[in-house]
Amino acid sequence: MDCIFCKIVNKELPADIVYENENVLAFKDIHPKAAVHILVVPKIHIESINSENSENIVGDLILAAKNIIKRDNITGYKLLFNIGREGGQMVDHLHMHLLAGNPS
């Protein structure tokens, strides 16, 4: 498997990890678009929201984001999925952007 996010999940590549539980890993985006820009990913490899049954794991991603924003006292934020190249998806491992604060 040559997936960069799988390698981050497996700790084979470095990342600035901000949250982890049994099913989910969250780490800082290396090209932040806002003061807070975190990627929340399932540990299992799923290509995108378009993949079959993706809707069954999105709840885990949302819950992880809610835990992060409570822990970090973030009051307003955005959760964003880009799907497909035309939708702006750059890595084919499902990921949710958590964005807060001013654009950077």
Added chain:
Amino acid sequence: MDCIFCKIVNKELPADIVYENENVLAFKDIHPKAAVHILVVPKIHIESINSENSENIVGDLILAAKNIIKRDNITGYKLLFNIGREGGQMVDHLHMHLLAGNPS
């Protein structure tokens, strides 16, 4: 209940409805930010992603979006939640933006 999206769900206010199932209603945003700009909302009133157990209904919204994009042959798209006033949430009934095509 003085919630504009509840009124749309209850057909007390008009909207350009594009999809409906038992749990979810989807309709065109009246101020579109892209060629396709649809709001996907749960029929029950939940204030936001920050509300307790919101993660349990997000799967229904995602599945509805997937049904819409398959039906309408949309290849690339974005799914966005704005949470809290600082996050850009304007209506306090949980809603997911489905965006595709060029910004408008």
